[in-house]
Structure formats: structure tokens, C-alpha cells
Amino acid sequence: MTLWRQIKNAFFTALCSSSVLFLAVALMLFLFPMLWKGSKAVFFRKTVEFDKMQKELFKRGKAEDLERRTAQTNQARREALDLLEHFSRGIDTALLSREARSAYQQLGRHLRYLEVADEEYARLREQAKEIRDAFLQALDTVDKAEAESLLDTVDAQRSNSRFQNSPFEIVFSLSKQYRQILQEIDLSRRSEYAAELDIVKTEMRKLFGPLPGESVPPLPQDRFGATRWDVAQKHLHYLIYQTKWVPSGKDDKRLIPKQIRRDDPDEGIFGKTELAPLFSMVEQNLAAMLQPRPTIYWRYFLDDSTAGHYFGGAGPEVLGTLLLTVLSMCFAVPLGVLSAAYLVEYAADGITTRVIRTCINTLAGVPSIVYGLFGLAFFVLMVGKPCILSASMTLALLVLPVIIRASEEAIRAVPQSYKEASLALGAGKFRTFLTVTLPAAGPGILTGIILSLSRAAGETAPILFAGAVALGPIPNIGLHLKWLFQPTRALSYGCYDITVGDRLAMQVPHNQFGMVMTLILLVLVLNLAAIFLRWRMSRKLQGI
Amino acid sequence: MSAYQFRNLSTVLIGFSLLVCWAGAADKVLQIDGSTTVGPLGDAFAEVFKELHPDVSITVKKTGSGDGAAALIDGRCDIAMMSRFMKDKEFQQAIEKGVYPVAHVIAMDGVCIVVHPSNPISELRMDQVRDIYMGKITNWKELGGPDMPIVPVSRDTSSGTYESFHSMVMNNEKMAPNVEYVNSNPQAHARIRSTPGAIGYVGIGFLDRYVKPLKINGVTPTRSTIAKGIYPVSRPLFLFTNGYPKLGSIVHAFCTFYLTEKGQEIIEAKGFVPLTEY
Numbered sequence: 001m002t003l004w005r006q007i008k009n010a011f012f013t014a015l016c017s018s019s020v021l022f023l024a025v026a027l028m029l030f031l032f033p034m035l036w037k038g039s040k041a042v043f044f045r046k047t048v049e050f051d052k053m054q055k056e057l058f059k060r061g062k063a064e065d066l067e068r069r070t071a072q073t074n075q076a077r078r079e080a081l082d083l084l085e086h087f088s089r090g091i092d093t094a095l096l097s098r099e100a101r102s103a104y105q106q107l108g109r110h111l112r113y114l115e116v117a118d119e120e121y122a123r124l125r126e127q128a129k130e131i132r133d134a135f136l137q138a139l140d141t142v143d144k145a146e147a148e149s150l151l152d153t154v155d156a157q158r159s160n161s162r163f164q165n166s167p168f169e170i171v172f173s174l175s176k177q178y179r180q181i182l183q184e185i186d187l188s189r190r191s192e193y194a195a196e197l198d199i200v201k202t203e204m205r206k207l208f209g210p211l212p213g214e215s216v217p218p219l220p221q222d223r224f225g226a227t228r229w230d231v232a233q234k235h236l237h238y239l240i241y242q243t244k245w246v247p248s249g250k251d252d253k254r255l256i257p258k259q260i261r262r263d264d265p266d267e268g269i270f271g272k273t274e275l276a277p278l279f280s281m282v283e284q285n286l287a288a289m290l291q292p293r294p295t296i297y298w299r300y301f302l303d304d305s306t307a308g309h310y311f312g313g314a315g316p317e318v319l320g321t322l323l324l325t326v327l328s329m330c331f332a333v334p335l336g337v338l339s340a341a342y343l344v345e346y347a348a349d350g351i352t353t354r355v356i357r358t359c360i361n362t363l364a365g366v367p368s369i370v371y372g373l374f375g376l377a378f379f380v381l382m383v384g385k386p387c388i389l390s391a392s393m394t395l396a397l398l399v400l401p402v403i404i405r406a407s408e409e410a411i412r413a414v415p416q417s418y419k420e421a422s423l424a425l426g427a428g429k430f431r432t433f434l435t436v437t438l439p440a441a442g443p444g445i446l447t448g449i450i451l452s453l454s455r456a457a458g459e460t461a462p463i464l465f466a467g468a469v470a471l472g473p474i475p476n477i478g479l480h481l482k483w484l485f486q487p488t489r490a491l492s493y494g495c496y497d498i499t500v501g502d503r504l505a506m507q508v509p510h511n512q513f514g515m516v517m518t519l520i521l522l523v524l525v526l527n528l529a530a531i532f533l534r535w536r537m538s539r540k541l542q543g544i
Numbered sequence: 545m546s547a548y549q550f551r552n553l554s555t556v557l558i559g560f561s562l563l564v565c566w567a568g569a570a571d572k573v574l575q576i577d578g579s580t581t582v583g584p585l586g587d588a589f590a591e592v593f594k595e596l597h598p599d600v601s602i603t604v605k606k607t608g609s610g611d612g613a614a615a616l617i618d619g620r621c622d623i624a625m626m627s628r629f630m631k632d633k634e635f636q637q638a639i640e641k642g643v644y645p646v647a648h649v650i651a652m653d654g655v656c657i658v659v660h661p662s663n664p665i666s667e668l669r670m671d672q673v674r675d676i677y678m679g680k681i682t683n684w685k686e687l688g689g690p691d692m693p694i695v696p697v698s699r700d701t702s703s704g705t706y707e708s709f710h711s712m713v714m715n716n717e718k719m720a721p722n723v724e725y726v727n728s729n730p731q732a733h734a735r736i737r738s739t740p741g742a743i744g745y746v747g748i749g750f751l752d753r754y755v756k757p758l759k760i761n762g763v764t765p766t767r768s769t770i771a772k773g774i775y776p777v778s779r780p781l782f783l784f785t786n787g788y789p790k791l792g793s794i795v796h797a798f799c800t801f802y803l804t805e806k807g808q809e810i811i812e813a814k815g816f817v818p819l820t821e822y
Contacts, residue, residue, distance in 0.1 A: 218592055218806045219813050243753060245661050253690035254740065255662045307587040386620065464607065471587050472603035487603050497606060500728035502584040503749045503815055 031520070038517025040510040041313075042300050045229035047290035048073050049209060053224045053311055058303065069291055076288040080281045081212055084204060087275045089181065091193045093139040096174055103174075104132045106167035128168055131157050135175055142187045151175050151182075185273075196242070196262070196269045200278075203239035207232060207282070208289065221310040221504070228510070229292040236286055240279050242269070300514060304474065308504040309494075309511045314518050316474045320488035321522060323475060324392050324467075325457045329449065331396035336403030337445060341433055343404075344411045364401035368461040371398045375466035388475065389484045391467030398462050399452035406448020410441035440541060446534040453530060454523045460492040468493035491519040572597075574794055577605045578612020578625030579704050580728060581653065581747055582781050586625050588810045589801055600794050609704035616784055617643055622795050624784040627653065627704030648783040650802040652817040654748040654770035655708050655777040658733075658755040660740045665689045667759040670776060673713055676743060679720025684741065696723045697735050697744035705729070708779045709745050745777070749815020771817045781816065 048069045054060045089095065107128050111121050131154050138150035154175045163169060185193075205211060209225040217223055226232035242262055245255035263279040265271040270279075282289070303313030347353040375394030376386075383390045414437050422432040460468075468490045475483040498505050498512050505512050576586050583606035590602040605621075612624035613634045618641075630638075630645055638645050657673055659665060665687055675681045677696050685691045698719060699706040710716060726732050729746050736742040737754040748765060751757055757765050760776050769775040789796035801807045808818040 217813060218809045219588055220591075222813055238753075243661075247664070253664050254692070255664055257661070307591040308584055380620075469603040469605045470583065471590055473601040486601075487605075497583075499730060500580050500606070502587070503730065503733075503747075504584070505730055506733070506752075 034513060035517050035520065037509065037513035038515075038520075040230070041514025041517065042297050044295065044297070044510070045292040046295040046297070047225070047227060047229055047232060047292050049225040049290065050227035050295075052209075053220070053227050056223070057220055057306065057311060058299075073289055073291055076285055077208055080278055080285075080289075081204075081208070083275065083278050083281075084201070085212065087273065087278075088197055088201070091185065091190060091197050093178075096178060097136055097139050100132055100135050100171050100174055103168050103170045104128055107163075110167050124162055127157070127160075128163070131168075131171060135171060135178075138175075138178065142190060144182060144187050147182060147187065148179070151179055192269065193273075197275075199242075200239060200262070200270075200275075203235050204282075206235045207239065207286075220306045221308070224311075226290065227311070229290070232286065232290055232292070236283065240283060301518060305511075307471070308502040309498050309515070310504050310508055314491065314494065314515050316489045317491045317494045317515065318518060318522060319475060319477075320388075320468075320490040321457055321492070321519070323388055323477070323483075323488065324395060324463065324490055325453060325526065327388065327392035328395035328399065328456045329453065331393055332399050332403050332452065333445075333449060335396070336400050336448070337407045337438075340404050340407035340411055341437075344408055345429070345433060345437070360401045360404050364405065368398060368459050369464075372462040372464050372466060375462055380466055383485070385485070386465065386467040386469075386487050387485045388467055388488050391463040391488070391490075394462045394466045395456045395459065398459060399456050402452045402455070403445075403448045406451065407441065407445045410444020410448070411437060413444060414440040439537075443534045443538045443541070446530055446537065450527050450530045450534075453526045457523050457526065458492050458519060460496050463490060463493060470494075470497040491515060491522065495519065572600045572794055574600055574602045574623070574798060575605075575621040576602065576623045576625060576798075577607065577615040577621035578623075578784075579609040579627040579781075580606045581609075581627040581703070581705055582625035582650075582783075584814050585651065585781070585811065585816065588814055589798065589807065592806060592810060593798060593801060597794065597797070608702050609707070610702050613638075613645075613784070616645065616786060617641055619643070619786075622785065623798060626782045626784055627779065628707045629782065630784065644787045645784045646786075646788050648785065648799045648802075649780040649819065650783055650799075650807075651781045651811045652770050652773075652819060653779055653781050654765045654775050654817070655705060655712070655745050655779060656748050656751055656757045656765040657713075657743065657745050657760060657777070658736055658751070658757050659743050660736060661754065661756045662740050663689060663756065665758065666756070667762065670713060670761055673743075673760070674715070674717065677714060677719050677723060678717060679722060682722075692741040695739050695742040696720070697732055697739075697742055698723045698725050699729075699732060699745070700725050700727050703728075705745070705747065709777065712777050712779070713745075747815070748817065767817050771819065 048066075051061050051066050052070065055063070055066055108125060111124060116124070134150045134153045138147045138154070141147050141150070155172065157163065158172045163172075201211065205222070205225070207225050209223060210217060226235055240261055240263075241259045244258045244260055246258050248254055248256045260267050261279065262268045262270050263276040265276075268276075270276050297313075300313035301318055302315040304315055305312035343353060343357065347356075371394055374397070375390060379390035379393045380386050418436050418440060419432055422436040423429075427435070467487045469487045470489070470493070472487050472489060475486055475488050477483055495512075495515050498515060574590075576590070578586075583604065586604045586606075590604050594600070594602060605615075606625075607615075609626040609628055612621070612626050613630055615621040616624035617634065617638045624645075629647065635645060657668070663684065665684065668687070672681065672687060676694055677698070681687065681694065683691065683693055696719075698709070710719075724735070726735055726744075729750050732744045732746050733750045733755060736744045736746075746755070748767075748770060751765070763769050763775050765775045765777075770778045783799050785795055785799060789799055802811060802818075803820075808820070811818045
């Protein structure tokens, strides 16, 4: 019999410890990859483009140092960029056609300025239009002979004295230029080249920022090249390799991917063109072109971000979450502790208190979105608009049941003898509660607070309608209390926003997970602070 | 100073500061709410707009087209972003509450029907897509592809993208129970990217090397076919305001921002199609 009991005991111990182990492993499996991916938002290898971005967007870094490095990298990039520009002039005829069009428009203005007679004006415009159209057709066609004959009709008008020394003259020089290009490229493959060249240009822009001669893009996300070395590596791969989906050969009709180098002499699209050296040039000199250096971007936790969280950090979100959490605790803790005290110390154990207790227990299990809708219908209407105040009151309501229950347990656990001693010394009921029961129940109450802190910091649904925004002004904390009536960004809503909205999220996974990591760290820090407080409190209680 | 006096003083101070904040709350504020599809545009507009009008504080919220409409009707926002037109019911509610919704079309978007790149199918007719989502076609074999079950992926029913697909492709017919629902464009993209048999629909901005757009009725979704409205599942993206905004007001400036060159460039950079050539 004893053996049987021992076996049962051992089995139970094994079961308990294995479930704890299982939990720990699950937590690690879930938490570690998240934190690892998130840590890349802070620890990574930055490039010179990162410093440019910091300088321009956040006004950081030494100007001379950056100028020197920019000059060095520009030097390294020049050859590749020149090659690209030269090659694309023949393929991308958009520039030539634009110039021809504008020359025609300017001719009209020029003739008006010379006050040419109406009839003459109409005739010249008609003539110029014919020439322009012939040139545009020559750009469009893929037949070399046709293009050359069209260019001949253009050149036939070269000697027309009315076009000489006019803005239209440029069309003839464009025609000469295009004639030269015609000798170099294979027109029949132009559209194929154009599509691929578009990809190459996009990847070059992703690596090195706007190409020379391009205007500054309106959004900061397009103003800089690859700011991180890992991102640069990814775009280098996209630049060099194209993925072709080819039949697998077997009976199955599925296609399989095949990686082909763009400069492969046989299969690569640019293999036999002038552009071929570009790829190995970039591949070999990427480090010189970008100058990667390891860095710790600790300002991630403080910086504002650009649209779609492309650059920058999670500063406003951290501030917003802190404000919401702390403020909701300010509402929930006094209310919760007082109601717990009432339930334990004052209320008689009748049907009413039992109903109240059941209600509180039920409230603890109500889905958070219900609180969110209640917050929208009640607090938002009460305050007047969605803002920090209404959001934190909604959160306070959400955590109230947890705090009440924990406090109730803690207050009930205070030995009756403590209270009796206090009462015997002549203290009133209220004084006894304030000076004896509450301090003794402190650690237990703090446990409830710890549990609810993480919940308040992490919930999205309650603040979704009550005061969280994807983009908004950063709360300017001060005595004026104006910030209470502003909506705010928050980490939990930020995580949601970055995942559902923008296609950018796919390009900046480090920022996406960075925000998740920040949320976990913030909750951890808040919890540690509360745990430290509890430890201090219980030490004091024990009289150490 | 006695404790009593101190308490009095602090009460007065708090009361005063509360008064101040009520008075100060009426700064120039622009509240924007609505579609997750139009949201990135709202974000980007707001970011550039802030530089042009530094005295305005803009808030952007993305909770879906339906909620955007509700927020405009309730007066919770100044501008509602929507990826579909307002429904009759919403119009009615608005009029009843004295709100007169005015639509501003700011860009075009194509709802591109996409499959995994390993799928040899490159063209479908509208009725074939409908049959797939109604559960009448369940294997790619029936369409001339490999022997592989079709996994139809749809957006959740509250999104404007779903509404567009539902009315333009499905002719408002019910989808089959085996259709998977996902919450957002990125999720749809991720699901199709990782599933060889999947078919789904995403905005044109989400086309990349990992998903393959299908020709629908012989039309490839490109910027030009979408801008011209030739691609059969093109849709305009809207901003809705309460009445036409007062000329010269901040709402007016924001609603006409898409007409500026910068606005058009942002639309392009965010993966949508501008309405005009700039």
C-alpha cells in the first residue's frame, strides 16, 4: 500500500513539474522569437543612409563626418549609377518623348512672342506637329527600319529656317540621339527590357535612395536608401536575381521557382547588354557603397515615427501607453480597494452582497470589446470626445473586478487579532482600516495591481473607440491638464494598426516586432517595479 | 500655511486648470477616421500636411469603412475615409441626424485577384471567380491547372474591400462556407504567399513578387487599366465630409490635397493610382 501511495505521489509530482516545464517551454517558444525579431529594431548594422536619415529627420549626428562619408560612398556608387543612367536612356523613351512634347509647346509660345501672322502660325504649328508625331512614332515602334524612315522624315525638316534658332530645334538633336541609340539596342525586346529595368531601378532606389537627377520624393520613406545592412542584403538579392516560375517537367502542372542571375550570359535578361557589369559591381562593392557599422539604436524607445512606422521608433506609443496605464490605475486602485473594504469590513453577508460579488466575478470575465463599446457609449459621451481621459476610465473599469477581488482576498487574510489589537487601543473602525488593515493587506493588493497592469497596458479593444489613434499629436504632459483631452497613440493599438493597414509592414518587420517587444518590455518593467514595491512592503511588515 | 488652506488652494488650482483645458481644447483639430485601406493614405497625407499647416493637430484612426461612416454620422470625426460608397441606410441615418455626406474621390484602387506564383493559371473570367467563391469549382484541375484543391481567401465582411468584391465580382451572392476570412490586406497577402492552392484578393499596392495577379476577362490589373476603369474590379477611394467643406477651411485643404502634385506623388508612393496625370 505504501508503495502504491509513493508511486501516486511521484506521479503527481512529475505531472506538476512537467506542466510547469511545458508552460515555460511554450512561453519561451512564443516569447523568444518575438523578442529576437523585435530586438533587431534596436541592435543592427546601420549604413550611411541611416545617418543621413537621422540627420535629416531628427537633426542628429556630426555634419562634417557625414559629409565625408557621403562623399566616399558617392564615389563608390558613381560608376554603377552612371552605367544605369546611360543604359536606361535607350530603353526608357519617356524622357525623350517628354522633351519632344515640351519643345512643341514652347514653339507655340515662341511664335506668339515673335507675333507671327495667324495663318503662318497655324501652318508652322501644323508642320511642327507632324514632325513631333513622326518622332514619337519612331520612339514607339519596335521595327528598326520603320523607326529609321520616320526619323528621316523628321530630319528632312532640319533645314527649315523657321525652326532654326527656335525651341523646336531640340527635336532634331533628340532625333540624332535616338538614331545612335537605335544602333545599340535590340528594339524587339525593348518592352521586356523596360519591365525588368523598372525592377532594377526600383531596387537601386531601395539601396541608394533617389537616383541622380530625380526630384526629392514627398514621403521620407522614399528619400533614403537602405538604412540597415540586412535590408540592403535583401534588396541586393532582389537586384541580382530574378525568379522565373518554370514547369517542373513532371506530370504535375505546378510551376517551380528558378533563381536566375540577371547578368547570366545565357539566361539572364541583361546578360548580353551593356548593363551586365552593374550587378557584380554592386555585389562586390556594396560595403563600400553603404559603409555598414554596428549600432545600438536605443532612441527607438523615444523617437517619433514617420507615416506607416517606416522610420523612427515607438516613442509616442510608449508615452501614450504609460499615461493610459498609470491613469487607469489611479482611477481603479482607490475605487477597487474601497469597494473591497466595504465588502469585507462593512457589508453584512446578505443576499445583496452575494449578488454584488457575483456581478463582480462576472464582470471579470466579460470580453474586453464590451468594455470598449461601453466606454464609447458612456465615457466618450460624458467627456465629449475620445481622449486619454475616456480611454483610461474605460481601462479602469476593465481592471476594476480584478483589483476588487485581489484586494478582498488580501484584506480578508489580515489576521483578526491585528484589528482587535487596534480596536482595543481605542482606534475607530476607519482608523483601524487605514493604519492597520491596509498596510498589512498591501502586498496582496499589489499582486492584484500587477495582474491588472499588464492587462491595461496590453488591451486594444477597450481603447479602440475610446481614445486611441493611429496618428495624432504627442501628449504634451504638464500641469495644464490639456493632454487629458487629447487622443493618443498606444502600443497595443499601434501593433494592430501596423499589422492591418499598410503594405509597408511587410517591408519593416523589425519595426513591427519592435513595437511588440517594446510592449512586452514595458509590461515587464511596470511589473518589476510593482514587484519591487511589494517586496519592500512585505519586508517592512515583517519588521526587517 | 495650514493644511486646510493648502487643501483649499489646491482645489482652486485643479478647478482652474480644468477650466483652462476646456477652453483650450478648441484648437484647430482635424479628426480622420475610417477604412484600413485608405488609412495609409490618410497617414501619409497627414504627415506632409502637418509640415504645411503646423498649427493643426491631426488624428488618424483606422477602424474600417463602416465605422468611418458611423463616426461621421455621430459627429465623431471631420473626415471619414471609405473604400466604398456610403450605403443607402447610412445616408438615411446621416440625413436624419442632419449630416449631409459629400464624397471626394481621391484615388483609384484595383481589387486584384491573386494566386500563388506556382499556379500556372494566369487568366480567369469573372464568372469562374464567382463559381470558385460560391463553391461550384473546388479544384484547379477544373480550370486547366494542377490537381490541387482551391483555397478561397476573402476579407472579413466589415471591410470595404469585401464590399467591393462582393458587389462587383459576386453580384451580391453569398460566399460558400469553405471560404477563409482574414482581417486585412497584409494577412490576405501572407495567406496566399504561403499556400500554393490559394486564391484571394488584395489592393493593387500589395502586388509583388510573392503573389501573381490574374487577368480578369482578359484585362491585366495595371495602373493604366485601373485608372481608366477598364479592369473590372476597380474602385474609387473616398473621403466623406459633412457637406462640402467651407472654402478655405482646414477640412477643405485636406480634401483637395490629393489634387496637388505632392498629393498625387504620395498616392503613387503608397501604391494607389492617382486620378489625373500630373
